[in-house]
Amino acid sequence: MMLLRPGRRRSAYAVVALLALLLIGPTACGSDAPAATGTREIVVSIAGGTVSPAPARIEVSRGQNVRITTTSDVADMVHVHGYDLAVTLRPGVAGTIDFVADRDGLFEVETHGQELQLFQLVVR
Template sequence: MLVRTPAARTAATLAAATLAALLLAACGQDDDPSVATPSTAPTSVAPSSATPTAPTPTVTGTPSASATLAAVDRQVTVTIAKKRVDPPTGRITVSKGQSVRITVTSDVADELHVHGYDLGARLPAGTPGSVEFRADKTGLFEVETHESELVLFQLVVR
């Protein structure tokens, strides 16, 4: 493409610079959940009604009572202690379009990762970390920790 006028050259240069900046910014966003901002405060404290033989993590279908947080359709709370996941690993099914909040507390520093959505959060030892997102992709997605390589549960979006 041949640009002859100074105004057209300037517009083309600006367009190229904007495109380059967008591409460079996208390259800085990788699948590493350590780039996510960690949650520094618990998003909710749900009483554990799961027994040691519970097949799936605790899920509540009601919005959080916290006035400072937006309402979510599904809340999932998981605790990790001595490499044991509580409630035990299982599947959680949500409907496409629902908002989901996953809160994990680990006894050791780790990273939470939601595959397929490429979301993550740091998990400082003993401090809850959360991710919140709209389940807009259908399929089966593993939710795991990176350092300890524990599968917390499988998220099914239908």
């Protein structure tokens, strides 16, 4: 076994750690797709049974943070299908759902009480 002086021992450990990160780092994420940056904020309001803005498809990148904020004039629940996330709405009080869009696909976001489609979330 070769003995290294203290200063060189640290350098050798640093090289081994760097090589380990380079070799296993890319696969540790579980995805070849680069992580998206920033948070996509989606704001929806419901008044008199009307969704504003009108329901549409909203695209986000896989790995992107998503924040859905919904305000309703009646008590209800907002649900993101496929992610099984929900928030209870009280009249006039904003409800927020935060998550990472880590699954590709088309996901319905709707209310349960009024059965309104708020939008379709497309993750690519």
